[in-house]
Amino acid sequence: MTTPTTTRTVLLKHHLKALTLPTVATECEKVAARSAAANVDHLGYLLQVCEWELIERERKAAERRLKAARFPAPKTLAEFDFAARPSVNKPLILDLARGDYLGKRENVPLAGLSGTGKTHRASARAMAACAQGKRVRF
Template sequence: MSLERGIHPISSELIDRERRMVERRIKQARFPTTKSLDSYEFKAMPSLNKLLIMELARCDYITRNENIIAVGNSGTGKTHIAPGLGLAACQKGLAVGFITASALVHELLEARDDKRLLRLQKQLAKYRLLIIDELGYVPLSPTGAELLFEVFSGRYERGSTIVTSNLPFDEWTSTFGSERLTGALLDRLTHHVHILEMNGESYRLKQSRSKPVG
């Protein structure tokens, strides 16, 4: 009994410290929502492979520096699945960052103007998993497209990236404005990739329809 009493405070202290570290990682990731994958209604999105998502939640793809691209129309839950996978990575003790594509480009342009671009690029490289949401919603300027390309290029085979987009790959040129740049980006991004097909009726629209009126 005395041995158990000696171990118990140490183990509870370790659990508490681990919990605080996970909470800190989640806060640092800046997720728009902290919904877990368990709360996603997979039945509402038959095109999405639930078994693959559960496998990805184990985070082995991150140790292999593989990427994930979630493609589908608006409202299908891409911004539930991506942070859900990010949350799973935080719980595994990994550094995660979440940002929309337009906000990232804005930060990169500001950093370039303030002569702190290298510092920002190093900061982004430290994330074991970087989630870039809503790629394709806004066309990028040529400089913005090149700076974003550099982020993807810098992470190639060095870190994992999750990208969510409402555009199929053959329309990404409309965002980057250059076939050459888009081709080079897709070449790096899809070399080691898991593609999540999320096409179907808007998940949000379906939820709002199911709410009682009045």
């Protein structure tokens, strides 16, 4: 690497840090090398590094939402044994996992005897809401 290239790289990383674009800062050189090898123009390169930044931000935001929710144990509806609980309305539960009721600000109470999977279903719905970008608290 030549001295002007090193200086430009250091300045670029400094500017990216100031702009709070950490993923672009870490991935820019790798993406630049791939773009040069594939003969991608500057707009294609910029698109690729911006996509990396967005994907990483979405991933970190999802992790923060899951951590803030304080789930006792991660549960999903795929893990729930509907066959063991035939009284549970599977189509309704799967429909509720879509989260339409959240936008309408509707309550969805859970009632039932001990051991019927209420906590599992509530955790699974809350995790589905986190995946949809909603903040939840368990």
